[in-house]
Amino acid sequence: xxxxxxxxxxxxxxxxxxxxxxxxxxxxxxxxxxxxxxxxxxxxxxxxxxxxxxxxxxxxxxxxxxxxxxxxxxxxxxxxxxxxxxxxxxxxxxxxxxxxxxxxxxxxxxxxxxxxxxxxxxxxxxxxxxxxxxxxxxxxxxxxxxxxxxxxxxxxxxxxxxxxxxxxxxxxxxxxxxxxxxxxxxxxxxxxxxxxxxxxxxxxxxxxxxxxxxxxxxxxxxxxxxxxxxxxxxxxxxxxxxxxxxxxxxxxxxxxxxxxxxxxxxxxxxxxxxxxxxxxxxxxxxxxxxxxxxxxxxxxxxxxxx
Numbered sequence: 001x002x003x004x005x006x007x008x009x010x011x012x013x014x015x016x017x018x019x020x021x022x023x024x025x026x027x028x029x030x031x032x033x034x035x036x037x038x039x040x041x042x043x044x045x046x047x048x049x050x051x052x053x054x055x056x057x058x059x060x061x062x063x064x065x066x067x068x069x070x071x072x073x074x075x076x077x078x079x080x081x082x083x084x085x086x087x088x089x090x091x092x093x094x095x096x097x098x099x100x101x102x103x104x105x106x107x108x109x110x111x112x113x114x115x116x117x118x119x120x121x122x123x124x125x126x127x128x129x130x131x132x133x134x135x136x137x138x139x140x141x142x143x144x145x146x147x148x149x150x151x152x153x154x155x156x157x158x159x160x161x162x163x164x165x166x167x168x169x170x171x172x173x174x175x176x177x178x179x180x181x182x183x184x185x186x187x188x189x190x191x192x193x194x195x196x197x198x199x200x201x202x203x204x205x206x207x208x209x210x211x212x213x214x215x216x217x218x219x220x221x222x223x224x225x226x227x228x229x230x231x232x233x234x235x236x237x238x239x240x241x242x243x244x245x246x247x248x249x250x251x252x253x254x255x256x257x258x259x260x261x262x263x264x265x266x267x268x269x270x271x272x273x274x275x276x277x278x279x280x281x282x283x284x285x286x287x288x289x290x291x292x293x294x295x296x297x298x299x300x301x302x303x304x305x306x
């Protein structure tokens with residue numbers, strides 16, 4: 001009898017504990033949000049100066065709202081290095097988000113224009129799934145983010161990059177690539193008084209949406225006189241890969257900004273001329289009044305002497 005009572009009590013205690021554990025369980029959402037492919041423009045850009053085949057291409061679709069869409073077209077790459085320009089006013093914002101991968105294994109994917117055209121019109125479900133990890137480190141005071149894939153891939157990788165709000169953007173290259181900046185519609189750059197780009201792009205053109213596109217084919221720093229001397233006289237082996245990349249700094253502005261600046265400068269200049277003219281006129285009047293007063297004093301003195 002005692003054994004039965006103990007057994008019943010034990011079962012009852014287990015039931016109470018189990019019910020308590022069940023109540024404390026946190027529901028897990030098994031549905032993982034898939035990346036949104038629709039926000040990206042996957043235009044395939046071919047470098048006409050390269051005869052070796054398709055080369056890496058990096059395109060930035062810029063905006064002034066604190067974000068930029070980045071599209072990499074990579075050949076046989078297992079890692080993408082990103083050097084972001086951090087927003088000091090919004091440090092909690094996720095730097096890289098909504099990563100989309102439309103690619104194939106480099107072992108069986110030909111890096112041709114036709115391959116990238118096919119991938120650019122594919123959906124996420126049409127291509128293999130590649131796992132990736134993200135890590136970062138600080139080098140020389142600058143944060144570097146690495147997107148590492150589980151194998152070398154050839155194809156398209158797109159993501160949203162958080163940037164400081166405003167019409168300024170800087171890109172620090174970390175690998176050989178053709179680089180394109182697509183400015184927002186109605187914006188341009190290059191006026192030294194409003195905003196300029198450095199270094200100067202190798203090519204400028206307007207796309208089908210009437211947006212200005214800047215293109216750089218080679219961002220490697222060129223050899224200086226000292227390097228050439230080391231090569232020629234000291235026989236030091238210095239390859240082009242030893243030179244650092246040149247960062248791109250751009251400030252873009254609305255196409256009407258130079259005209260508005262000219263109008264504002266003209267109005268300001270006209271105002272300055274009006275004030276200056278009024279000052280000179282008043283000065284002449286005061287001088288004439290002083291001369292009349294001095295003449296009156298002189299006549300009075302002469303009359304008193306007589």
